[in-house]
Amino acid sequence: MSVEVLSKTVNLLSFAALGLTILLIVRTSLVGQVRVFALQSFVLASLSVLIALYSASLELFGVGVALVAIKGVVIPRVLNRAVAKIGLQRVAAPYLGTAPALIICGLLTIVAFYVMAPIAASNPLPTADAIPLAFAGVLIGFFIMVNRRRAVTQILGFLMLENAIFLLALLATYGVPFIVEMGVFLDVLVAVLIMEVFVYHIKDNFDSIDVGELGNLKE
Amino acid sequence: MMLLSLLLIPLAASGLIAITRRRALMELLHAVASMATLGTGAAIVAQVWNGAILTAAGDLFRVDALSALMVAIITFLGAIAALYAVGYIRAELDDAHLSRARLFFTLFHLFIFTMLVAVTTDNLGVMWIAIEGTTLATVFLVNLRQTRTSLEAAYKYLILSSVGIALAFIGTALLYYAGAAKAGEISVNWSALRAAAGSLNAEAVRLAFVFIVIGYGTKAGLAPMHTWLPDAHSEAPAPISALMSGVLLNVGLYAMIRFKTVVDAAVGPEFAARLLIGIGLFSVLVAAAFLVRQRNYKRMLAYSSVEHIGIICLGLGFGGYWGLLGALLHMVNHALSKSLLFILSGNILIKYHSAEIREVRGLLHGAPWTGGLFLAGMFALIGLPPFAPFISEFIIFRAGFENHPWAAATGVILLVVVFGGMLASLNRMLYGEPPADLPRGDALRVWLVPLAANFALLLVLGLTLPSSLVVALEQVLKILGV
Secondary structure (H helix, E strand, O other), rough: OOOHEEEEEHHHHHHHHHHHHHHHHHHOEEHHHHHHHHHHHHHHHHHHHHHHHOOEEEEEEEEHHHHHHHHHHHHHHHHHHHHHHHOOOEOOOOOOOEEEEEHEEEEEHHHHHHHHHHHHOOOOOOOHHHHHHHHHHHHHHHHHHHHOEEEHHHHHHHHHHHHHHHHHHHHHHHHHHHHHHHHHHHHHHHHHHHHHHHHHHHHHHHOOEEEHHOOOOOO | OOHHHHHHHHHHHHHHHHOOHHHHHHHHHHHHHHHHHHHHHHHHHHHHHOOOOEEOOOOOOOOOOHHHHHHHHHHHHHHHHHHHHHHHHHHHHOOOHHHHHHHHHHHHHHHHHHHHHHHOOEEEHHHHHHHHHHHHHHHHHHHHOHHHHHHHHHHHHHHHHHHHHHHHHHHHHHHHHHHHOOOOOOOOOOHHHHHHHHOOOHHHHHHHHHHHHHHHHHHHOOOOOOHHHHHHHOOOOHHHHHHHHHHHHHHHHHHHHHHHHHHHHHHHHHHHHHHHHHHHHEEEEEHHHHHHHOHHHHHHHHHHHHHHHHHHHHHHHHOOHHHHHHHHHHHHHHHHHHHHHHHHHHHHHHHHHEEHHHOOOHHHHHHHHHHHHHHHHHHHHHHOOOOOOHHHHHHHHHHHHHHHHHHHOOOOOHHHHHHHHHHHHHHHHHHOOOOOOOOOOOOHHHOOOOHHHHHHHHHHHHOOOOOHHHHHHHHHHOOOOO
C-alpha cells in the first residue's frame, strides 16, 4: 500500500467518523443513535486495522479487534438493553435544537482546524492530515454531552467523545501501547456498565431520566 | 517484591471481602489489610527516602521520592480512615444492610489499590487508567446511602470525572506523540520523557499541558471544573470523604506535577507557572465565595478543599525552592487536617442527623470530644499557628511575594475572607444550646483515637520541621528540577 493511498483512505474514514458524530445530533430515535455509535466504532476499527497492515503492527491489529468487540458489539448491546428496559424510544429535546446545534458543530470544526493544524503540519506520519478532523470530533462530542438532558443520551455523547480521542491518538502516534489501550477499553466498559446502573436508579427515584431533574444539590 | 505486595494486599483484600458472609470476618480482613498496607507502605517509603529507587514488573512500576511521598500519604491516611470506618459503618449500616457494608469494604480497598497504582507506575497510560479507576471505585461509595441526593451527587461525579479524565487522555496522547515523534521509538515512561524533554515539540507539549490541567484538574477539584466536588464529598460516607478530600485530590495534583516536570524541561517553567497561578487563584476565589456563608458543614469542608488545592497550585506556580517546598508540605498538611475534619464530620452527622450548620447547636457541650477536636482541626485548616498548615502557607506566600507579588497579595486577601467565613460557621456550630432531646456525649468516641496521630503530626510539623522530612522533600524537589 502506498503512502498516498493510505493517507487518502485515512482522511476519508476519519471524515466518515466525524460525519457520524454529527449524525448523532440529527437522529432522534435512541436505537438509531446507538446504531450510529456502533457504526462509528466499526469505522474506527477498520482504520486501526488499515494502519496495522501498513505499519505491520500486530498490536494495533489486536486493538482493532478489541475495539469491534467492546465498542462495536458489547457496549451497543448494553445500551440497547437499557433503552428497552426504561421503555423510551425518542430523545428528549436537547437544550439547543438541531439547527443551532449544527451551526455550533461547524464552528467547532473550524476551531479544531485552527488549533490543530500547526501540530498536524509538524507531524511526519502519513495519517497526520486527519488530526484536526479527530479533534473536531472531540469538541463536538463534548458539546453533545453538555447539550443533552437525558442520562442515556449523555452516555452516548461520552462514548462519541471517547471514540474521537481514540482516533486522535491513533492518527497522531499510531495509537498508545497495547496494554494501555486495553486498560482504556476496560475502563470505558466498566464506566458504561456503572452508568447503566445509574440510569435505572435515576429512573426509579425520579420517574424520569431527565438529568435536568437532578437539581436538589444546590447552594 | 515489596512494591508488588503493596499493590497486591489491597487488591486481594478487596476480592476476599467481596466473598465473605460474616460481618466479623469482613471487619477483620479489612483491618488486617489496612495495617498490612500501612506497614508495607512505610517500609517502601523508608527505603526510597534513604536513596533507593524501587522498580517492579519491568519498567511498569517505579517508586522515586515523589511517588514515595504519595505512598506515605495514601497508606497513612488510608489506615486512619479504615480504622474509623469500622465504627462508622457499624453505626450507619446495621446487619439488615450487610450487603451494603460488604460493598463498602470491598470498594474501600479497591479505591486504595487504584490510588497506589496511579502513584507508583512509571507509565503515563497506566497512570491514566488507574486514575479513571479511582472514579469507578468510588462512585458507588458516594451513592452508599442510596438517597436521591446521593444518587444525584454520584451521577454528576461519574459523568464529570469521566469527561475530565477523557480530556486528560488527549494531553497524555499528545505528550506521547511529542515523545514518540522525537525518540522514534515508543517511550511513554516518565523517566524516558524527562530525558528527552529538551528536544520535544514545544507546540505539542504546551497544548498537552493545557489538556492535562483541565483533565487532571477536574480530578484535583480545581475551579471551574470543581462542580462535582462539593456534592460528592458531602454525600459520601465520612471515611470516604476523608480519603477523597485528603488523598484523592492529591493524586490528581500528583499527575499534574509529573507532567509539569516534563513541560518545564521542554518549554521552560514560565508557561506552566502562569497556568497554575491563574487556575490556583481562581479556585481560591470561587471557594471563598462559597465559604462566606455556607449552610452545610460537609460542603464547607469540601469547598475548603477547593481552596487548599488552589493554594497548592499557587505554590507550584510560584516555584523555586520555597514555592515547591511549600506546595509539597501543604499537600501533606492539608491531607492531615482535612481527613481529620471529615472524619469528625461523620461523628457530628451521626450525633445530630443533619449536615446543616443551623441544626448543629452547642457542639462543644453536646459532644465535647468531637467538638473540641473539630475546633482544633478547623484552627489548623484555616491556617492558625501552631499547626502545620500555617507554616506551609507562610512558605508558599513568602515565595509568591518574591516573584509574583500581585498574585500573592490577592491570594492572601482571599485567605482572610475564607478565614472569616469559616470561623463564623464554626462559631455557630460550637456554641448555643444543644437541642433539648439530644443526649449528651460523643458518638463513636473510641473510634476517634487514631486521630491522635493526625494531631500529633499537625503539631510536630507546625512547631518543628524535622530534618529527616526536609531531606526527603529535598529529594522530591530534585525530581521537580530544583
